[in-house]
Amino acid sequence: MQDETTIIPGESREEQEFQPLPEEIKKKSFFTFNTLLELVLLAGLIILYVLWFSAKPASEKAIPVVQKSGGSNTVVFVNLDTLNARYAFVKALSTDLEATGKKLQTEILNEQGTLEKEAADFQKQVQSNAIPEDKAKKMYEVLMQRQQALMEKKERYTQQVADKEMKMHQTLLDTVDHFLKRYNRDYGYDYILGYSRAGEILLANDTLDITDQVLKALNDQYKEKEK
16 A cells, blocks of 8 residues: 555656655665776776787886897797886876766766655655645656656766776777887897786796886886876
Protein backbone atom coordinates (compact mmCIF):
# COMPACT_ATOMS: atom_id res chain seq x y z
CA MET A 1 0.00 0.00 0.00
CA GLN A 2 2.08 2.88 -1.32
CA ASP A 3 1.16 6.34 -2.51
CA GLU A 4 4.71 7.02 -3.69
CA THR A 5 5.82 7.39 -7.28
CA THR A 6 8.91 6.12 -9.04
CA ILE A 7 11.07 7.44 -11.85
CA ILE A 8 11.64 4.65 -14.36
CA PRO A 9 14.48 5.39 -16.81
CA GLY A 10 14.36 3.89 -20.30
CA GLU A 11 10.55 3.83 -20.86
CA SER A 12 8.68 6.10 -23.24
CA ARG A 13 6.01 8.44 -21.89
CA GLU A 14 3.29 6.22 -23.43
CA GLU A 15 4.71 3.13 -21.71
CA GLN A 16 5.04 4.70 -18.26
CA GLU A 17 2.32 4.92 -15.66
CA PHE A 18 2.30 6.79 -12.40
CA GLN A 19 3.86 4.01 -10.35
CA PRO A 20 4.87 3.65 -6.70
CA LEU A 21 8.14 5.39 -5.79
CA PRO A 22 10.47 3.14 -3.73
CA GLU A 23 11.77 4.47 -0.44
CA GLU A 24 15.35 4.10 -1.58
CA ILE A 25 14.97 6.32 -4.65
CA LYS A 26 18.66 7.17 -4.50
CA LYS A 27 19.69 3.60 -5.20
CA LYS A 28 17.16 2.78 -7.90
CA SER A 29 16.76 6.01 -9.76
CA PHE A 30 20.27 7.30 -10.21
CA PHE A 31 23.62 6.16 -11.54
CA THR A 32 27.07 6.15 -9.97
CA PHE A 33 30.26 7.62 -11.40
CA ASN A 34 32.46 4.54 -11.09
CA THR A 35 33.38 4.45 -14.79
CA LEU A 36 35.05 7.85 -14.68
CA LEU A 37 36.87 7.05 -11.45
CA GLU A 38 38.16 3.80 -12.94
CA LEU A 39 39.49 5.71 -15.95
CA VAL A 40 41.42 8.01 -13.68
CA LEU A 41 42.82 5.14 -11.64
CA LEU A 42 43.87 3.36 -14.83
CA ALA A 43 45.82 6.36 -16.12
CA GLY A 44 49.06 5.03 -14.64
CA LEU A 45 48.59 1.66 -16.33
CA ILE A 46 47.86 3.30 -19.67
CA ILE A 47 50.99 5.41 -19.38
CA LEU A 48 53.04 2.32 -18.60
CA TYR A 49 51.62 0.65 -21.70
CA VAL A 50 52.49 3.69 -23.80
CA LEU A 51 56.09 3.37 -22.80
CA TRP A 52 56.22 -0.26 -23.98
CA PHE A 53 58.04 0.32 -27.22
CA SER A 54 60.98 -0.85 -29.26
CA ALA A 55 62.30 2.36 -30.75
CA LYS A 56 65.80 3.64 -31.22
CA PRO A 57 68.22 4.66 -28.44
CA ALA A 58 69.47 7.61 -26.44
CA SER A 59 72.18 10.35 -25.82
CA GLU A 60 74.57 10.98 -22.91
CA LYS A 61 78.27 10.37 -22.58
CA ALA A 62 78.10 8.08 -19.54
CA ILE A 63 75.80 5.62 -21.31
CA PRO A 64 77.09 2.04 -21.67
CA VAL A 65 78.20 1.20 -25.20
CA VAL A 66 77.93 -2.40 -26.36
CA GLN A 67 80.51 -3.15 -29.05
CA LYS A 68 79.57 -5.08 -32.15
CA SER A 69 81.47 -8.30 -32.76
CA GLY A 70 81.18 -10.94 -35.43
CA GLY A 71 78.26 -9.23 -37.07
CA SER A 72 76.07 -9.43 -33.93
CA ASN A 73 73.66 -6.63 -33.05
CA THR A 74 73.99 -4.19 -30.17
CA VAL A 75 71.18 -4.38 -27.64
CA VAL A 76 70.41 -2.23 -24.58
CA PHE A 77 67.28 -1.71 -22.52
CA VAL A 78 65.29 0.89 -20.61
CA ASN A 79 63.49 -0.01 -17.38
CA LEU A 80 59.90 1.06 -18.04
CA ASP A 81 58.86 0.85 -14.39
CA THR A 82 61.52 3.39 -13.49
CA LEU A 83 60.68 5.61 -16.44
CA ASN A 84 57.00 5.53 -15.54
CA ALA A 85 57.73 6.48 -11.92
CA ARG A 86 60.37 9.15 -12.44
CA TYR A 87 59.77 10.82 -15.81
CA ALA A 88 58.40 14.29 -14.97
CA PHE A 89 56.28 14.44 -18.13
CA VAL A 90 54.43 11.25 -17.14
CA LYS A 91 53.65 12.75 -13.75
CA ALA A 92 52.39 15.97 -15.33
CA LEU A 93 50.12 14.12 -17.75
CA SER A 94 48.74 11.90 -14.99
CA THR A 95 48.07 14.88 -12.73
CA ASP A 96 46.26 16.73 -15.51
CA LEU A 97 44.09 13.73 -16.38
CA GLU A 98 43.20 13.11 -12.75
CA ALA A 99 42.30 16.78 -12.21
CA THR A 100 39.99 16.70 -15.22
CA GLY A 101 38.32 13.54 -13.99
CA LYS A 102 37.77 14.93 -10.50
CA LYS A 103 36.35 18.21 -11.83
CA LEU A 104 33.81 16.46 -14.03
CA GLN A 105 32.98 13.99 -11.30
CA THR A 106 32.27 16.77 -8.81
CA GLU A 107 29.95 18.52 -11.26
CA ILE A 108 27.97 15.34 -11.90
CA LEU A 109 27.72 14.43 -8.23
CA ASN A 110 26.52 17.91 -7.31
CA GLU A 111 23.78 17.80 -9.94
CA GLN A 112 22.86 14.28 -8.88
CA GLY A 113 22.57 15.37 -5.25
CA THR A 114 20.26 18.25 -6.18
CA LEU A 115 18.06 15.99 -8.27
CA GLU A 116 17.86 13.37 -5.53
CA LYS A 117 16.77 16.01 -3.02
CA GLU A 118 14.03 17.26 -5.33
CA ALA A 119 12.88 13.69 -5.97
CA ALA A 120 12.71 13.06 -2.22
CA ASP A 121 10.65 16.25 -1.72
CA PHE A 122 8.34 15.14 -4.51
CA GLN A 123 7.93 11.76 -2.83
CA LYS A 124 6.89 13.38 0.44
CA GLN A 125 4.32 15.57 -1.30
CA VAL A 126 2.79 12.55 -3.02
CA GLN A 127 2.72 10.54 0.21
CA SER A 128 0.92 13.34 2.04
CA ASN A 129 -1.45 14.00 -0.88
CA ALA A 130 -0.23 17.60 -0.87
CA ILE A 131 -0.46 17.92 -4.66
CA PRO A 132 -3.19 16.88 -7.12
CA GLU A 133 -2.58 13.94 -9.39
CA ASP A 134 -2.31 15.95 -12.62
CA LYS A 135 0.34 18.22 -11.10
CA ALA A 136 2.17 15.21 -9.66
CA LYS A 137 2.33 13.61 -13.11
CA LYS A 138 3.85 16.75 -14.62
CA MET A 139 6.43 16.99 -11.84
CA TYR A 140 7.14 13.30 -12.33
CA GLU A 141 7.83 13.79 -16.05
CA VAL A 142 10.13 16.75 -15.38
CA LEU A 143 12.17 14.72 -12.89
CA MET A 144 12.45 11.90 -15.40
CA GLN A 145 13.68 14.26 -18.12
CA ARG A 146 16.27 15.77 -15.81
CA GLN A 147 17.44 12.34 -14.76
CA GLN A 148 17.88 11.30 -18.41
CA ALA A 149 19.77 14.50 -19.16
CA LEU A 150 22.07 13.86 -16.23
CA MET A 151 22.79 10.32 -17.40
CA GLU A 152 23.61 11.61 -20.88
CA LYS A 153 25.97 14.21 -19.42
CA LYS A 154 27.71 11.52 -17.39
CA GLU A 155 28.27 9.51 -20.58
CA ARG A 156 29.64 12.58 -22.41
CA TYR A 157 32.04 13.34 -19.58
CA THR A 158 33.22 9.74 -19.42
CA GLN A 159 33.97 9.86 -23.15
CA GLN A 160 35.70 13.21 -22.70
CA VAL A 161 38.08 11.70 -20.16
CA ALA A 162 38.69 8.69 -22.41
CA ASP A 163 39.51 10.98 -25.36
CA LYS A 164 41.87 13.03 -23.23
CA GLU A 165 43.58 9.85 -22.07
CA MET A 166 44.10 8.70 -25.67
CA LYS A 167 45.61 12.05 -26.63
CA MET A 168 47.91 11.82 -23.62
CA HIS A 169 48.87 8.32 -24.74
CA GLN A 170 49.82 9.54 -28.23
CA THR A 171 51.64 12.62 -26.97
CA LEU A 172 53.81 10.56 -24.65
CA LEU A 173 54.53 7.95 -27.29
CA ASP A 174 55.56 10.58 -29.82
CA THR A 175 57.72 12.41 -27.29
CA VAL A 176 59.69 9.35 -26.24
CA ASP A 177 59.97 7.93 -29.75
CA HIS A 178 61.31 11.17 -31.24
CA PHE A 179 63.67 11.64 -28.34
CA LEU A 180 65.19 8.16 -28.71
CA LYS A 181 65.71 8.60 -32.43
CA ARG A 182 67.72 11.75 -31.80
CA TYR A 183 69.46 10.22 -28.82
CA ASN A 184 70.62 7.15 -30.74
CA ARG A 185 72.47 9.17 -33.36
CA ASP A 186 75.44 9.26 -30.99
CA TYR A 187 75.47 5.53 -30.24
CA GLY A 188 73.94 3.61 -33.13
CA TYR A 189 72.36 0.81 -31.11
CA ASP A 190 70.47 -1.76 -33.12
CA TYR A 191 67.83 -2.39 -30.46
CA ILE A 192 66.53 -0.66 -27.36
CA LEU A 193 64.25 -2.96 -25.42
CA GLY A 194 61.66 -2.01 -22.85
CA TYR A 195 62.09 -3.99 -19.64
CA SER A 196 59.37 -4.29 -16.99
CA ARG A 197 58.74 -6.73 -14.17
CA ALA A 198 55.32 -7.36 -15.69
CA GLY A 199 56.71 -7.70 -19.21
CA GLU A 200 57.87 -10.52 -21.44
CA ILE A 201 61.59 -10.12 -20.70
CA LEU A 202 62.20 -12.22 -17.60
CA LEU A 203 65.86 -11.36 -17.03
CA ALA A 204 68.10 -8.51 -18.20
CA ASN A 205 71.85 -7.95 -17.83
CA ASP A 206 72.36 -4.80 -15.74
CA THR A 207 75.37 -3.78 -17.82
CA LEU A 208 72.99 -3.16 -20.74
CA ASP A 209 70.71 -0.89 -18.70
CA ILE A 210 70.63 2.69 -20.05
CA THR A 211 67.63 3.80 -17.98
CA ASP A 212 69.38 6.41 -15.83
CA GLN A 213 70.94 8.15 -18.80
CA VAL A 214 67.72 8.15 -20.82
CA LEU A 215 65.69 9.32 -17.84
CA LYS A 216 68.05 12.19 -17.07
CA ALA A 217 68.05 13.33 -20.68
CA LEU A 218 64.26 13.12 -20.92
CA ASN A 219 63.78 15.10 -17.70
CA ASP A 220 66.32 17.70 -18.78
CA GLN A 221 64.49 18.09 -22.08
CA TYR A 222 61.16 18.44 -20.28
CA LYS A 223 62.53 21.10 -17.90
CA GLU A 224 63.84 23.12 -20.83
CA LYS A 225 60.46 23.07 -22.52
CA GLU A 226 58.74 24.14 -19.30
CA LYS A 227 60.91 27.23 -18.83
